[in-house]
Amino acid sequence: MATLVDPFQISFVFRALLAGGLTAVLCACIGTWVVLRGLAFFGDAMSHGMLPGVAVASVLGVNLMLGAAVSAVVMSFGVVVVSGASRLSRDVSIGLQFIVMLSLGVVIVSHSGSFAVDLTAFLFGDVLGVTSGDVLVIAVAAAIGVGVxxxxxxxxTALTFDPRTAHTLGMRPRFAHAAMLVLVALATVASFQVVGTLLVFGLLIGPPATAVLLVRGIGRVMAVAAVIGVVQVYVGLLVSWYAETAAGATVTLLGGLTFLVVLAARSAVCKVHPRISNDNRCQ
Incomplete structure (x- = not known):
């Protein structure tokens, strides 16, 4: 028991657990919609598309989260505008925004030697360096995200499964789509500074995708994804503490491995038991 508890008696490790756990809850709710609607590419693009805003904020000496928020908003609405104004598919629109924003960020970074060193922390995070203020920011973001x-x-739900019906029922699918993109931006912006964009994307996709393999029903998927995400953060921090590996990358790797193990186990069970293979969970 001491092995499982002792690391978290240290204040900065405990704060890392709180920050990671809150991020897991936030990303479980938002990530469920990302997985169900096939917006994983947008989540990845968003996590890296914040780079120009962060770079400009660093150069100007203002809050990095403010710069990230501006970039996230620009990219979210850029995707909506380009998709609506052209016949290009959503993936093409996201890809174009991703290329422009990431390239612009790299150009800015290349002319700012002082920020180049911080690029690693931006991508991979420094979860063990979070402050009490960072934990508070993520807690507020989690409350807002879950509430929305x-x-x-x-x-x-209507937008995910039947956009035409959503329009017929007056649920304003375009507004719902924009709101969903803003939620993805909220998750990445609120979390990148403390856990890095790599960990954010891992928590945004990994636990919900794993939960979809295990349960049915959007509410259940969110709940199971939140549990998986919190456990993933706890075990990842524990492994990184004793193995002396990068905390954010360890948590993310654990999420990917968990998905693969659950997928393999489900496939094996579906093949061994004919009755279960006819269940829709095996489809």
Whole structure:
């Protein structure tokens, strides 16, 4: 028991656990919609598309989260505008935004030697360096994200499974789509400074994708994803503490391995038991 508890008696490790756990809850709610709607590429693009805003904020000496928020908002609405104004698919629109924002960020970074060193922390995070203020920011973001997911549950569900019906019922699918993109931006912006964009994307996709393999029902998927994410953060921090590995990368790797193990186990069970293979969970 001491092995499982002792590291978290240290203040900065305990703060890392709180920050990671809150991020896991936030990303579980938002990530469920990302997985169900096939917006994983947008989540990845968003996590890296914040680079120009962060770089400019660093050069100007202002809050990095403010710069990230501006970039996230620009990219979110850029995707909506480009998709609506052209016949290009959503993936093409996201790809174009991703290329422009990431390239612009690299150009800015190349002319700012002082920020180049911080680029590693931006991508991979420094979860063991979070402060009490960082934990508070993530807690507020988690409360807002979960609240919006609850309020927008019906419009999001209709948009995910039948956009035409959503329009017929007056649920404003375009507004719901924009709101969903803003939620993805909220998750990445609120979390990148303390856990890095790599960990944010891992928590945004990994636990919800694993939960989809295990349960049915959007609410259940969110709940199971939150549990998986919190456990993933705890075990990842524990492994990184004793193995002396990068905490954020360890947590993210654990999430990917968990998905693969669950997928393999489900496939094996479905093949061995004919009755279960006819269940829709094996489809």
């Amino acid at each position: 997911c609850l309020v927008m549950h019906r419009p999001f």
